[in-house]
Structures are given as C-alpha cells and as structure tokens.
Amino acid sequence: MIRYIVRRVLAAVPVLFGVLAVTFALARLIPGDPCTAMLGEKATPEVCARFNREKGLDKPIPVQFAIYARDVLRGDLGESLRFKRPVTQIMVERLPMTIELGLASMFIAVLVGVPAGILSAIRQNSLVDVLTMVGANVGVSMPVFWLGLMLAYVFALLLKETPFWLPPSGRLSAGVTPTPFYEAYGWNVTEGTATYRLLEFFANLYIFNAIITLDGEVLKDAIKHLILPSVALATIPMSIIARMTRSSMLEVLGRDYVRVARAKGLPEWRVILGHAFRNALLPVVTIVGLQLGTVFGGAVLTETIFGLAGVGRILFDAITARDYPIIQGFTLAVAVGYVLVNLLVDVSYTFLDPRIRYE
Amino acid sequence: MPTAALPRAPESPLRRTVRQFMRQRSALVGLFIIGTLTLTAIFAPVIAPYDPTQVLIGVEDVRKREPPCIYLLGCPRDRPQHIMGVDGNFRDLFSRVVYGARVSLRVGFLTVSVALFVGTLLGAVAGFAGGLVDELIMRVLDVQLAFPSLLLAIAIVSVLGPGLINAMLAIAIVTIPAYARVMRASVLAAKAEEYVTAAHAIGARPLRVLLVHILPNAISPLIVQGTLGIGTAILDAAALSFLGLGAQPPTPEWGAMLSAERNQVFSAPHLVFFPGLAIMVTVLGFNLLGDGLRDALDPRLRHR
Numbered sequence: 001m002i003r004y005i006v007r008r009v010l011a012a013v014p015v016l017f018g019v020l021a022v023t024f025a026l027a028r029l030i031p032g033d034p035c036t037a038m039l040g041e042k043a044t045p046e047v048c049a050r051f052n053r054e055k056g057l058d059k060p061i062p063v064q065f066a067i068y069a070r071d072v073l074r075g076d077l078g079e080s081l082r083f084k085r086p087v088t089q090i091m092v093e094r095l096p097m098t099i100e101l102g103l104a105s106m107f108i109a110v111l112v113g114v115p116a117g118i119l120s121a122i123r124q125n126s127l128v129d130v131l132t133m134v135g136a137n138v139g140v141s142m143p144v145f146w147l148g149l150m151l152a153y154v155f156a157l158l159l160k161e162t163p164f165w166l167p168p169s170g171r172l173s174a175g176v177t178p179t180p181f182y183e184a185y186g187w188n189v190t191e192g193t194a195t196y197r198l199l200e201f202f203a204n205l206y207i208f209n210a211i212i213t214l215d216g217e218v219l220k221d222a223i224k225h226l227i228l229p230s231v232a233l234a235t236i237p238m239s240i241i242a243r244m245t246r247s248s249m250l251e252v253l254g255r256d257y258v259r260v261a262r263a264k265g266l267p268e269w270r271v272i273l274g275h276a277f278r279n280a281l282l283p284v285v286t287i288v289g290l291q292l293g294t295v296f297g298g299a300v301l302t303e304t305i306f307g308l309a310g311v312g313r314i315l316f317d318a319i320t321a322r323d324y325p326i327i328q329g330f331t332l333a334v335a336v337g338y339v340l341v342n343l344l345v346d347v348s349y350t351f352l353d354p355r356i357r358y359e
Numbered sequence: 360m361p362t363a364a365l366p367r368a369p370e371s372p373l374r375r376t377v378r379q380f381m382r383q384r385s386a387l388v389g390l391f392i393i394g395t396l397t398l399t400a401i402f403a404p405v406i407a408p409y410d411p412t413q414v415l416i417g418v419e420d421v422r423k424r425e426p427p428c429i430y431l432l433g434c435p436r437d438r439p440q441h442i443m444g445v446d447g448n449f450r451d452l453f454s455r456v457v458y459g460a461r462v463s464l465r466v467g468f469l470t471v472s473v474a475l476f477v478g479t480l481l482g483a484v485a486g487f488a489g490g491l492v493d494e495l496i497m498r499v500l501d502v503q504l505a506f507p508s509l510l511l512a513i514a515i516v517s518v519l520g521p522g523l524i525n526a527m528l529a530i531a532i533v534t535i536p537a538y539a540r541v542m543r544a545s546v547l548a549a550k551a552e553e554y555v556t557a558a559h560a561i562g563a564r565p566l567r568v569l570l571v572h573i574l575p576n577a578i579s580p581l582i583v584q585g586t587l588g589i590g591t592a593i594l595d596a597a598a599l600s601f602l603g604l605g606a607q608p609p610t611p612e613w614g615a616m617l618s619a620e621r622n623q624v625f626s627a628p629h630l631v632f633f634p635g636l637a638i639m640v641t642v643l644g645f646n647l648l649g650d651g652l653r654d655a656l657d658p659r660l661r662h663r
Contacts, residue, residue: 018502029518137385137650141642143594145601146617146635149624157625297509301598305621315510316602319517331514335505 001350008346012339019335020072024065026331027324033057034081034322055081072332078325082318087329090314092197095333096204097171098310101302102295104230109237110288117245117284121253122272132242139239144298148232148305155228167225169307171206176221178206184213229306233298237291244287248280255279281352289345296334386651392644400460407454408440411611415439416449423447424620424627444629447620448609452630455611456637462612463641466527466596467589473531474592475585478538479577485539486546487569497543500536508533512595516604523596523612526605530595534588541584545577583653590645597638613638 034057035048043051052058056067071078077087120132156168167173180203182189189196203209207226210219252258253276261275262268300312311330318326399406415421420438425445428434443452485496503511515529549555549572558568597614599605601621606612608619613634620630 014498015501015505018498019505022502022506026514026518030514133385137646138639138643141590141594141639141646143597143601143614143617143635143638143642145598145614145621146631146638149617149621149631150628150635153624153628153631293507294509295507297507300509300513301601304602312510316513319513327514331506331510334507334510338507339505 004350005347008343012343015339016336019332019339020069021065023328023331023335024068027327028061028064030319030322030327034324068328077329077332080318080323080326082321082323082326087325088197090326091329091333092201093204094309094311094314094330096201096206097308098296098299098303098312100205100207100226101229101233101299101308101310102292104226105233105295106237106288106292108230108234109241109291112234113238113241114245114284117242118249118272118277120242120246121249124250129246133246136239136242139235140243142235142239144232144236145301145305147235148229148302151228151232152305166228168228171222171225171308172218173221173225176218178203178209178215178218178222179213181209181213229302229308232305233295233302236294236298237288240291240294241284241287245280245284248283249276252276252280278352282349285345285348285352289342292341293338296338385647386655389644389647389649389651392640393648396460396464396641396644399457400464403458403461407451407457409451409454411455411458412450412609413454414449415445415451421445421449423449424623424630426627426629443633444627446616446630447623447627452616452633455616456613456633458611459613459616459634459637460641462523462606462610463593463596463638466523467593467641467645470527470531470534470592470596471585471588473528474534474588475538475581477531478535479542479581481535482539482542482544483546483569483574486543486550487565487573493543496539500539503533504536506533509595509598512599513602513604516599521604521607523600523606523610526596526599527592529599530592533595534592537588538581538584541580542577545580546573549573549576579652583649586645586649586652590642590649593645594638594642 033048033052034055035051036043039047039051049058056064059067075088077091079086080090083090116132116136120129123129152168155164155166159165172178180200182199182203187199189199206222207219210216210222257279258271258276261271266274296312299310300316302308303310303313304316311334314326315330315334317323318330409415421441422445424447425441427444428438428441430436430440434440441451441453443456446452446455481496481500485493506514511533512526512529515532516525519525519528546569555568555572558572563572596605597612597617600612600614601618603615603618606615608615616634617631617638620627624631
C-alpha cells in the first residue's frame with residue numbers, strides 16, 4: 001500500500017512542475033506589458049524601465065523562471081502589482097471564500113446526487129428513475145450563470161417578505177461582523193507573522209469560524225448567503241454524480257455477490273448499502289474528485305453573479321489588469337489544489353478497494 | 360419484503376418494450392431539439408420578425424426593456440408584438456434569440472471539429488508510436504488536465520485577445536485531451552488484436568494499418584465524445600461570452616445577450632430568461648443525442 005501511495009505521489013511531481021511552468025508561461029504570454037497596464041498614462045519609457053528593473057521583469061525569461069520557482073518553493077508568491085501587497089496575504093482573504101463555496105457545493109452535490117443515483121438504480125425504469133434522469137440531463141445542460149441569476153430573481157425578489165427569502169449577493173449582511181476565533185479566545189498573536197496569516201485564513205472561513213466561536217447569528221447569516229451560489233454551482237456536479245452513481249450501481253446490482261447477499265437473507269438496505277454501494281463507490285469517488293475542476297471553473301461565474309470576492313473573481317480581474325503575480329499565484333493554488341485532491345482520490349482507492357493495495 | 364430475497368424476476372415483454380422505448384425516446388427528443396434548432400438557424404431570416412441588430416426606436420412605438428407582448432396573452436392588439444420582449448437597446452429579443460441559434464451551432468460544430476482533429480491525431484500518434492513519444496504527449500496533456508478547463512480557457516482567451524473566434528480556439532484547445540485519450544485507448548486496444556498483427560505481417564505500411572485497420576474501431580467512441588463535446592463547447596462559449604471574453608456586441612450570441620442584461624434581472628427578467636433557456640435546451644439536445652448514440656453504438660451497453 002505504501003508503495004502504491006508513494007508511486008502516486010511521485011507521479012504528481014512532474015505534473016506539478018508542469019503546472020508551475022504553464023502558470024509562469026501563461027502570465028508572460030498575455031499580451032500588453034504590465035507597466036502600461038499598471039501605470040496607464042504615466043508609463044513613459046524611463047518610468048517603465050525602472051518599473052521592470054524593480055520587478056525583475058528585465059531579466060532573461062529562464063532566469064525569471066528560476067527565480068520564480070525558487071520563490072514559490074519558499075512560499076513567496078511575490079507582490080501584487082496592482083494592490084502592492086503580498087499575494088499570500090490576498091490569498092488569505094480570497095481563498096477561504098471560494099473554499100467555502102466549493103465545499104458547500106460539493107456537499108450539496110454529493111448529498112443529493114448519490115442518494116438520487118442509488119434510488120434510481122434500485123428502482124430502475126420507475127417513475128423516480130425517469131424523473132431523476134430527466135433532472136440529471138437538464139442539470140448537466142444548465143448554464144451556471146443563468147441558473148444563478150434565475151435563483152436570485154426567484155429567492156431574492158419574488159419571495160421577498162416570505163420566510164424563504166435569501167440574499168442575492170455578498171457573504172454577510174451589512175452590520176454582521178464575525179469575531180475571528182483567535183480574538184474570541186484571547187490568543188496573543190502578532191500581526192503580520194506566518195502564524196497570524198494562517199489563523200486569519202481559518203477565521204475567514206466564516207462558517208467554520210462561526211461554529212467554533214459558537215456565534216449563531218453569524219452562522220445563520222453566512223449560511224443564508226451561501227445557499228444560492230452553492231446550489232447554482234452544485235447543479236452540474238450533482239447531475240453528473242447522480243448519473244455515475246446510477247450506472248455504477250446498476251453494474252454492481254447484477255453481480256453474483258449481491259445475489260448471494262440477498263440469498264443469505266440480509267435485509268435489503270444492507271445488501272444495497274453494504275454490498276452493492278460499497279463496490280459501486282470507486283467510479284463515484286473518482287468523478288467527485290474530477291468535478292472539483294468544474295466547481296473551480298464555475299466559481300468564476302458564480303462569484304461574478306453573486307458579488308463574491310473570491311478566487312475566481314480576482315483571477316479574472318487580474319488577467320484583465322495583467323497582474324502577473326496574482327495570475328501566477330492563484331492559478332498555481334487552484335491547479336495544485338486540484339492535483340492534490342485527485343491524488344487524495346487515488347489514495348482513497350486503497351481503502352475502498354483492497355485489491356489496489358497489492359497491485 | 361419477501362420478494363427482496365429472490366433474484367430479480369425476468370423482465371416482462373411489456374417492460375422491455377417500455378424500457379427500449381424510453382431509451383429511444385430520450386435520443387429522439389435530442390434529435391428533435393437539434394433538428395428544430397438547425398432549421399431555426401437555416402431559416403432564421405424567415406422566422407425572425409426583425410433584423411437581430413435593428414434598433415427599433417423611431418421605427419415603432421417601443422419601450423426600453425418592454426416585457427413580452429403577445430396578443431393571445433392579453434396584450435393589446437395595436438401594440439407591436441414582441442413575443443420575448445424588447446432588450447435594453449430597443450431590439451426585438453425573439454429575433455436575436457433566433458439568430459443566436461446560428462452563432463451557437465456554428466461555435467459547437469467548428470470547435471469540436473478542430474479539437475477532434477487535433478486530439479485524434481495526437482492520440483493516434485501517442486498510441487501508435489508508444490514509448491517516449493507516447494509518454495511525452497500524455498504527460499503534456501496531463502498537465503493541461505490539472506487546470507480547470509474554464510479557467511484555462513479564460514487564460515488562453517486573454518493571451519489571444521477577446522472575441523468569438525479566439526474563445527472557440529481556447530475551448531478547442533482545452534478539450535483536446537479528451538479526444539486524444541479516447542483515440543489513444545482505442546489504438547492501444549486495437550494494436551493488440553490479431554488482425555492488426557496480421558496487417559503488419561503482410562507488410563502493410565504503418566499509416567495504412569492506422570487508417571484502415573485501427574481508426575474504424577475508434578470512430579464510435581469519438582462520435583459519442585464529439586456529440587457530447589458540442590454541448591459542452593456551446594456551454595463554455597456562452598460562459599466566456601457572459602464574461603465578456605467571447606462574442607462582442609452587437610452579435611446575437613446567447614451568453615453575451617444574457618450578460619448585457621444581467622444587472623436588470625430584477626426589473627426585466629425576461630431578457631435573462633430566454634437566452635439562458637435557449638442555451639440550456641440546445642446543450643440538452645446534444646447531451647441527449649450523445650447519450651443515445653453511446654447506448655446504440657456500444658454493444659456492451661445494449662443489453663443492460
């Protein structure tokens with residue numbers, strides 16, 4: 001098992017290196033130089049020459065890449081050209097938003113998609129099955145940005161004055177301010193240190209922060225704000241997960257060991273969950289990992305619609321403004337996150353299917 | 360439940376008929392949607408009551424962002440009839456949605472053609488050559504897959520510059536790995552077959568083996584992948600246009616139309632609703648057809 005895991009981890013290394021090279025190259029390939037984009041009318045040749053020297057942009061490309069790779073490994077992602085602040089600091093502010101949104105969406109997608117797929121498979125060709133599959137087909141065809149706008153219209157406008165009203169934008173209502181847990185607990189941390197940033201990062205996961213500080217008001221408000229964007233974002237993964245669960249279950253339900261389990265007289269739910277579903281799980285887990293890509297991509301659209309200051313939004317703005325360090329840093333973070341989650345999925349196979357351990 | 364412990368009863372003929380009909384039906388619905396759309400695209404000038412870019416101010420009595428006005432639904436007969444309403448630039452939304460079918464179908468087909476061609480070529484070379492070439496091509500594609508496709512497409516468009524053609528190119532590039540993998544898998548499977556060994560043995564040149572003996576085996580998965588790919592391409596192109604990176608005004612592209620009016624969703628929801636619905640129905644059509652084709656073309660699935 002250790003050998004399998006080590007092999008998977010080693011296989012991820014060249015991919016991560018490739019990711020690093022691609023993020024670096026992408027930022028250089030974007031036309032227009034950062035100097036003109038940043039300084040606008042003030043960008044005279046002399047000013048730009050100084051700007052490029054200060055930012056190291058006058059060095060040969062391979063040298064720039066070597067410096068970049070070294071800095072990344074040290075955890076230094078540079079300073080945003082536009083905000084004049086460290087990229088890592090901006091990440092501490094932006095990443096938690098998107099992580100919260102992504103996790104909430106995947107949570108909804110799995111919570112609805114998996115049971116729907118199982119139900120659909122055990123009642124194949126029933127009305128439930130037909131409706132689920134029609135729903136799943138419509139779901140995968142749904143433009144996220146359209147669904148988001150329509151949900152906002154229905155829940156923020158049509159259902160105004162009803163208990164079902166949900167806010168159409170932002171993370172928290174005006175006037176609601178969460179207390180970071182390190183302050184609530186009276187921890188003594190110096191501002192600007194790495195520890196402080198780490199704590200701040202977790203505190204910016206509003207729901208997590210609200211739970212551990214037992215702040216019911218903030219928790220309720222944060223969840224209310226998160227519902228519409230995460231439902232919009234969850235639709236496509238949910239549909240794909242439901243379809244995958246259904247076909248995987250159908251394949252397994254016809255196997256002999258399921259028949260044996262039934263013949264032993266096990267209760268049907270144990271046959272379904274313990275024998276069939278366990279074996280149908282592998283493709284489902286794989287697809288859940290891969291859907292994370294859809295979620296990250298969809299986050300750009302969802303954040304745009306719901307006025308959320310997350311990773312998707314800042315990446316989009318940075319590309320338009322040619323803010324190299326932000327583009328590099330955040331693309332890198334997203335790609336690394338994606339690779340790591342899929343690595344985790346690979347490793348989880350060893351727990352789900354013992355045969356893989358001995359391969 | 361006593362029946363639960365028994366093996367599943369054999370399917371009755373009626374059930375089987377129902378099931379087969381159902382499977383056929385969803386593919387037929389898909390085909391119907393795509394057929395209707397294609398006709399709409401071809402006959403757009405006949406169907407659309409107005410020119411899609413014509414500003415109607417001064418031409419007739421219109422109000423900005425007027426809601427749909429249909430005589431049968433109680434709109435006065437003497438008002439100009441706009442079945443999907445009027446947009447923020449005093450244009451007939453229905454005409455724009457109708458012409459949008461042209462844009463989106465073209466986007467779907469062209470994008471997939473490019474990706475299919477390049478992907479198939481790469482996959483065939485990788486699978487056929489094997490060894491270092493294979494390793495190199497597949498690792499590069501792996502790196503590409505490490506990026507969420509929409510984000511990568513956004514990045515590529517910003518390198519190339521915004522515009523519908525560049526958006527299509529970006530989507531084609533990010534979808535290449537899917538086709539390459541399908542093709543490579545088919546080539547690898549076929550390479551082990553005896554008829555390929557036989558073809559080699561009788562002295563067929565590699566290119567001939569590839570085109571005559573291996574490619575036909577890969578065609579059906581590629582058709583399925585391609586059909587589903589058209590839906591995805593249309594969806595992604597609409598998303599890029601929504602972000603302002605694809606089709607530029609006044610092109611009647613659904614994503615761009617939706618984007619232009621998105622801040623008016625609370626006051627004029629119809630301007631967001633109809634273009635989005637058009638995108639969804641179109642993508643649904645290709646997805647249904649793709650699934651239907653997969654069931655029909657894959658003998659392993661036929662008897663399930």
